[in-house]
Amino acid sequence: MRTDLNIQYNHLERGILNFYRDPKEFEGSQKAADVMRDFGVDRRVVSADEVVQIEPALAPHRNSIVGGDFTADDESGDAYLFTSSLAKLAEEKGVEFRFSTRITRIISEHGHASSVEVINADGSYDSIKGDAFVVALGSFTPQLMRPLGVPCLIYPTKGYSATFQIKNKDLAPTVSLTDSSHKVVFSRLGDTLRMAGTAELSGYSRTLNPVRCRAMSDLAQDLFPEALDFNDVKYWSGLRPSTPSNVPLIGPTRLPNLYLNTGHGTLGWTMGPGSGRALADIISGKKPEPTFPFIGI
Numbered sequence: 001m002r003t004d005l006n007i008q009y010n011h012l013e014r015g016i017l018n019f020y021r022d023p024k025e026f027e028g029s030q031k032a033a034d035v036m037r038d039f040g041v042d043r044r045v046v047s048a049d050e051v052v053q054i055e056p057a058l059a060p061h062r063n064s065i066v067g068g069d070f071t072a073d074d075e076s077g078d079a080y081l082f083t084s085s086l087a088k089l090a091e092e093k094g095v096e097f098r099f100s101t102r103i104t105r106i107i108s109e110h111g112h113a114s115s116v117e118v119i120n121a122d123g124s125y126d127s128i129k130g131d132a133f134v135v136a137l138g139s140f141t142p143q144l145m146r147p148l149g150v151p152c153l154i155y156p157t158k159g160y161s162a163t164f165q166i167k168n169k170d171l172a173p174t175v176s177l178t179d180s181s182h183k184v185v186f187s188r189l190g191d192t193l194r195m196a197g198t199a200e201l202s203g204y205s206r207t208l209n210p211v212r213c214r215a216m217s218d219l220a221q222d223l224f225p226e227a228l229d230f231n232d233v234k235y236w237s238g239l240r241p242s243t244p245s246n247v248p249l250i251g252p253t254r255l256p257n258l259y260l261n262t263g264h265g266t267l268g269w270t271m272g273p274g275s276g277r278a279l280a281d282i283i284s285g286k287k288p289e290p291t292f293p294f295i296g297i
């Protein structure tokens with residue numbers, strides 16, 4: 001897609017480095033790396049010295065790090081820039097996007113989905129007909145599927161991000177990092193460093209809890225005290241559409257022209273292109289490439 005579309009989204013191919021401070025956790029990383037290698041992902045376990053060689057911004061913390069694992073061909077980028085640029089290109093190719101439009105109901109007739117009822121941005125009602133429908137409503141999928149007798153076990157897991165302006169770029173990381181003890185990740189996005197993490201189960205609210213925001217900022221300050229401007233932080237929260245198994249729901253439902261592409265939890269951007277391609281194949285009557293339990297609920 002990158003080659004074909006030339007989308008600019010602060011993309012970096014510098015790999016992802018998990019670092020560990022707890023020897024037990026580090027021991028466990030070997031097993032996980034073996035599983036990843038079995039699936040063709042080149043993740044290798046590295047010593048603490050190698051960790052700081054791979055990412056020199058961690059050098060001041062060498063003594064608290066016990067080791068790491070590194071996946072050199074992993075990548076990072078700005079998901080918002082990527083998706084909004086992709087939407088623009090799709091629009092140029094004839095896709096019609098209807099933003100600020102709320103779907104209130106999926107209508108079924110004779111065992112088939114026939115239309116969706118929506119409220120437009122100006123408050124007016126509309127009904128949109130279609131030959132086939134893909135439900136990709138993330139955490140909000142169950143509410144619209146329940147009346148159709150299609151149960152979807154998806155619950156919102158709220159995650160936070162904090163984006164810091166970089167004031168000293170030589171001291172800020174360029175490799176994507178996971179601090180395994182704190183379950184947070186750091187990605188360099190141009191002149192900023194984005195930190196993401198936490199899993200809060202608090203319904204559908206996206207309210208930012210100031211205690212969690214402060215904890216993220218404190219951790220970033222502990223790791224990269226001179227690199228970032230702590231007076232210029234943008235906090236954000238989002239709902240990860242989580243399934244009990246962490247496996248997404250992709251495929252047909254019991255209504256033959258109604259499909260699901262949802263429940264991608266922590267990895268929706270990573271899995272989005274593959275899920276989309278597989279579902280397009282299913283809708284076109286082709287066999288999707290990956291071996292996966294494409295659901296039929």
Ligand SMILES: Cc1cc2nc3c(=O)[nH]c(=O)nc-3n(C[C@H](O)[C@H](O)[C@H](O)COP(=O)(O)OP(=O)(O)OC[C@H]3O[C@@H](n4cnc5c(N)ncnc54)[C@H](O)[C@@H]3O)c2cc1C
Pocket residue numbers: 101102103104136137138139140141158159160161196197237238239240241261262263264265266267268269270271
């Ligand atoms: C802090 C954080 C960090 C993350 N980091 C990563 C990462 O590094 N890599 C990665 O791959 N993934 C990451 N994720 C996960 C990723 O964001 C999600 O998996 C992804 O957004 C799911 O995409 P989706 O389109 O299925 O659902 P969503 O992004 O939730 O989109 C669903 C859309 O449906 C709309 N909608 C819902 N109900 C209605 C309705 N009735 N009418 C109209 N529209 C409706 C919503 O407004 C929303 O726009 C992260 C998530 C968070 C919160």
